[in-house]
Amino acid sequence: xxKLKQWLKTNVVPLIKWLWNYMKVWRELSSIAVALxxxxxxxxxxxxIDPTAATYDAGVFQVYLFAIIGLFLLHGxxxxxxxxxxxxxxxxxxxxxxxxFNTITSWQKLKLSTFIFFAFLFAAVLLARII
Numbered sequence: 001x002x003k004l005k006q007w008l009k010t011n012v013v014p015l016i017k018w019l020w021n022y023m024k025v026w027r028e029l030s031s032i033a034v035a036l037x038x039x040x041x042x043x044x045x046x047x048x049i050d051p052t053a054a055t056y057d058a059g060v061f062q063v064y065l066f067a068i069i070g071l072f073l074l075h076g077x078x079x080x081x082x083x084x085x086x087x088x089x090x091x092x093x094x095x096x097x098x099x100x101f102n103t104i105t106s107w108q109k110l111k112l113s114t115f116i117f118f119a120f121l122f123a124a125v126l127l128a129r130i131i
Contacts, residue, residue: 035070039069
């Protein structure tokens with residue numbers, strides 16, 4: 001038992017700390033993780049709601065569940081695209097947006113952030129529609 005505790009302290013705990021710090025930088029990966037978790041557990045979740053449901057039933061609950069999964073997945077993709085393609089806007093939204101709160105008007109902040117987010121979201125939706 002002591003060997004297991006020592007192994008956990010030397011191997012697992014640093015890995016969890018590294019993952020936690022990584023998730024702090026790439027917060028948008030949490031949306032993709034939630035989408036994949038929901039997709040992996042969708043059969044169990046649907047059977048809890050409706051015991052007669054098939055794994056991939058075209059029922060009403062599955063439509064909403066897959067819509068939520070798609071929303072989380074596209075949100076994560078949009079944030080990753082913002083970070084990779086236009087890192088200055090992502091950095092601005094993450095760090096400097098709060099500092100500039102008093103210098104620009106609220107409608108300018110709202111217009112800028114929603115335009116960037118929905119432009120990437122629209123591009124991701126079009127890409128998902130084509131694929």
